[in-house]
Amino acid sequence: MFRCSADCCERSTDSMTQVHQCIDRCHAPLAQAQGLVTSELEKFQDRLTRCTMACNDKAKDLFDSGAKEPAVRALMESCVGSCVEDHVNMLPSMTRRLKENLDSIRQ
Numbered sequence: 001m002f003r004c005s006a007d008c009c010e011r012s013t014d015s016m017t018q019v020h021q022c023i024d025r026c027h028a029p030l031a032q033a034q035g036l037v038t039s040e041l042e043k044f045q046d047r048l049t050r051c052t053m054a055c056n057d058k059a060k061d062l063f064d065s066g067a068k069e070p071a072v073r074a075l076m077e078s079c080v081g082s083c084v085e086d087h088v089n090m091l092p093s094m095t096r097r098l099k100e101n102l103d104s105i106r107q
Contacts, residue, residue: 029105036101044094048087055079 008014008022059076063069 032105033102036105037098040094040098040101044087044090047090048083051083051086052080055083 004026005023008019008026011019011022014022055076058079059072062075063072
């Protein structure tokens with residue numbers, strides 16, 4: 001990408017606009033890759049957040065039904081632990097998907 005950008009700047013016959021367009025084309029694959037990674041991580045984080053919010057709802061419901069704090073705490077710890085475990089198990093497929101998508105970006 002940097003060599004590409006440097007080559008764009010060495011084009012002495014091109015206008016400033018053409019040089020900027022050339023540099024933008026050089027940076028496009030990086031921007032696309034960054035977008036893919038950001039999107040995948042946002043989806044992962046959203047899913048984990050929804051799971052922990054569901055745990056919070058279960059704990060609140062249990063507390064509202066009259067359960068004592070130790071029982072509520074145990075439920076919350078168990079539920080959040082399951083969320084984390086489930087999401088850790090998603091990492092290999094997420095990594096594979098990211099790699100495939102990144103490999104498909106044209107340089």
